[in-house]
Amino acid sequence: MEENYRRYPIGIQNFEQLRNRNCVYVDKTELVYRLVNTDSVYFLSRPRRFGKSLLVSTLEAYFQGKKELFKGLAMERLEKDWNVYPVFHIDFSLTKYTTLFDLQEQLNLFLLRCEKVYGAEKEEKTPAARLQGMIRRAYEQTGLPVVV
Numbered sequence: 284m285e286e287n288y289r290r291y292p293i294g295i296q297n298f299e300q301l302r303n304r305n306c307v308y309v310d311k312t313e314l315v316y317r318l319v320n321t322d323s324v325y326f327l328s329r330p331r332r333f334g335k336s337l338l339v340s341t342l343e344a345y346f347q348g349k350k351e352l353f354k355g356l357a358m359e360r361l362e363k364d365w366n367v368y369p370v371f372h373i374d375f376s377l378t379k380y381t382t383l384f385d386l387q388e389q390l391n392l393f394l395l396r397c398e399k400v401y402g403a404e405k406e407e408k409t410p411a412a413r414l415q416g417m418i419r420r421a422y423e424q425t426g427l428p429v430v431v
Contacts, residue, residue, distance in 0.1 A: 371431045
């Protein structure tokens with residue numbers, strides 16, 4: 284008799300990996316759906332190791348329209364449109380940031396990757412100006428709100 288075992292997602296903080304590896308997942312996608320379909324601003328503060336990265340990657344998959352990842356979850360029956368939005372996911376877990384240079388370097392690498400997709404303007408010199416320009420160009424190119 285063949286049994287279908289599902290692994291616990293120890294150390295997996297990415298929704299797509301979790302779903303593709305058939306790991307145990309407690310379905311919170313109805314809450315995610317309600318969160319993104321309200322006109323309120325939320326500040327989500329959670330302690331270390333409490334699912335922030337998993338929540339952000341779930342939101343990223345949702346806004347990228349990855350419908351197949353939500354098969355069998357509440358989001359599958361709730362969402363009807365499955366639009367694909369431009370998503371800028373800034374991941375601050377990539378280094379320790381012991382110096383200001385570390386932060387600036389990671390931010391610059393993120394901006395460079397996005398500028399390859401949405402272009403850059405030479406007058407945009409500061410990280411804030413570059414990000415603002417990318418958000419504007421992404422919106423102009425897609426006609427859809429940008430998710431940061």
